[in-house]
Amino acid sequence: MRAVQRTLSLILLVGCGWIGQSAGAIERDELLEKMKRMRPQEMTILETRTIDGGTYTLGIFSVSLDPTDNDLRRYKLWQEFANDLVVPTESVNCSTEGPLRVTRDAEAIYVRRLNPGGLVTTANREDHLVWWAACQPDQAGIDPSTLTDTARGLGYSTLLLESIETLRLP
Numbered sequence: 001m002r003a004v005q006r007t008l009s010l011i012l013l014v015g016c017g018w019i020g021q022s023a024g025a026i027e028r029d030e031l032l033e034k035m036k037r038m039r040p041q042e043m044t045i046l047e048t049r050t051i052d053g054g055t056y057t058l059g060i061f062s063v064s065l066d067p068t069d070n071d072l073r074r075y076k077l078w079q080e081f082a083n084d085l086v087v088p089t090e091s092v093n094c095s096t097e098g099p100l101r102v103t104r105d106a107e108a109i110y111v112r113r114l115n116p117g118g119l120v121t122t123a124n125r126e127d128h129l130v131w132w133a134a135c136q137p138d139q140a141g142i143d144p145s146t147l148t149d150t151a152r153g154l155g156y157s158t159l160l161l162e163s164i165e166t167l168r169l170p
Helices: 002-037 125-135 148-153
Strands: 044-051 054-065 072-080 089-093 100-104 108-113 163-168
Touching (some): 044 125, 054 125, 072 125
Antiparallel strands (some): 044 054
């Protein structure tokens, strides 16, 4: 009899735990859907693609000029994954001498030196999409690999060396 009670108690505990996890998953899914519906009105979609069987959407909004340096811009990104939403604040330098994008995560700050109008690969595509959208909003969402002549017309050499500097956070 005690063995039956223990078995039933165990089944009940496992069942309640599973129901609780399912309810948490449903709440998370509902929250993600609500967030997707709350996209900022001024957001510009830069790219939508399929990743791991789900849709990834990259958007930019709240682009602002630095009050002391017209080459600097701050903005918010909208990184919408099938099961997550990330909204970081980042910055770019739009100068012809030192175009770059600065990003960060929990572990480091990343300074990406860019070559507007230069070679665009899968490794630097997002950097170029974001840079063009922040620095030249009329080019937002256009394939950056097609903007070589536009970059030259704006004074970029298209021959700059691209690099990434990683600054680890303590």
